[in-house]
Amino acid sequence: MLLSGKVAVITGAASGIGRETALLFAREGAKIVALDINETGGRETVAEIGNASGDAIFVKTNLRHKDEIESAVQACLAHFGHVDILHSNAASYALGSATEISEDEWDRTLDICLKATWRLTRGVIPAMLSRGGGTIVITGSVQAIRGYRGHTAYQAAKGGLLSLTRSLAADFAPTIRVNTILPGAVVTGLWDKISENDRERIAQMCPLRRNGRPEDIAQVALFLASDMSSYMTGSCLVVDGGLSSIIQPQWEQTER
Ligand SMILES: NC(=O)c1ccc[n+]([C@@H]2O[C@H](COP(=O)([O-])OP(=O)(O)OC[C@H]3O[C@@H](n4cnc5c(N)ncnc54)[C@H](O)[C@@H]3O)[C@@H](O)[C@H]2O)c1
DSSP states (O other), X not given: OTTTTOEEEEESTTSHHHHHHHHHHHHTTOEEEEEESOHHHHHXXXXXXXXXXXXXXXXXXXXXXXXXXXXXXXXXXXXXXXXXXXXXXOOOOOOBOTTTSOHHHHHHHHIIIIIHHXXXXXXXXXXXXXXXXXXXXXXOXXXXXXXXXXXXXXXXXXXXXXXXXXXXXXXXXXXXXXXXXXXOSBOSGGGTTSOHHHHHHHHHHSTTSSOBOHHHHHHHHHHHHSGGGTTOOSEEEXXXXXXXXXXXXXXXXXXX
């Protein structure tokens, strides 16, 4: 077991990548503190871990609220006594170009995707330092390194997470390692409004000819959270089936 005896705080644990990561980390021996605004989904994740003889608690947390984040970290320390891993993963965002989104939409996206990660690190880092070690795994996006229409606030937030990763890595090495995953197209709750046709079209844009599954990302989160990546910090790993690695002109898409 790669995470035996570790305590992991995971945000966005009610669904998609966060849930899959929580289940995988628990199978690898970690105790899980599942954070999400979605109480039903969060409790389902915790129940599934419990049914498999794992140990997990759910703390309903709106990541926009500073006091709720602080309480969640306190709940983790009160229940399990320490924290070894933070997987900052939750996201929610408004679509639109710079001229389309409102000030409120910008703030909400940046709060949940970027500022909450900084607030969580402020909560867990002192506990990790006093314990002598810890790992932080952030879920970014290939949109941090590639432009994509209509995603201004999300891309700004994800780009910020990349810089935050390097900054945290520089400040807290060698005790704490900090790395980011850049997923491509992964079928999760965020895809609810994407039609089957569009899903297939996106899959065919990937050299690996399929969309990602939450477990594809969870496995990389496990690698970054565990000692398997012990010589990595301040890095990012693209996990996108090759999507961002190629130039695929329109005519090539229709010919093949
Ligand atoms: N699915 C993709 O194609 C894709 C691609 C690149 C990056 N990502 C990233 O992966 C991460 C996980 O997303 P996912 O695809 O699993 O989506 P998801 O919708 O399944 O999960 C996101 C979770 O965040 C939670 N959340 C939203 N707002 C919150 C708030 N204010 N407080 C607490 N929790 C909140 C939601 O309830 C949900 O459980 C995100 O950071 C996302 O940006 C996803």
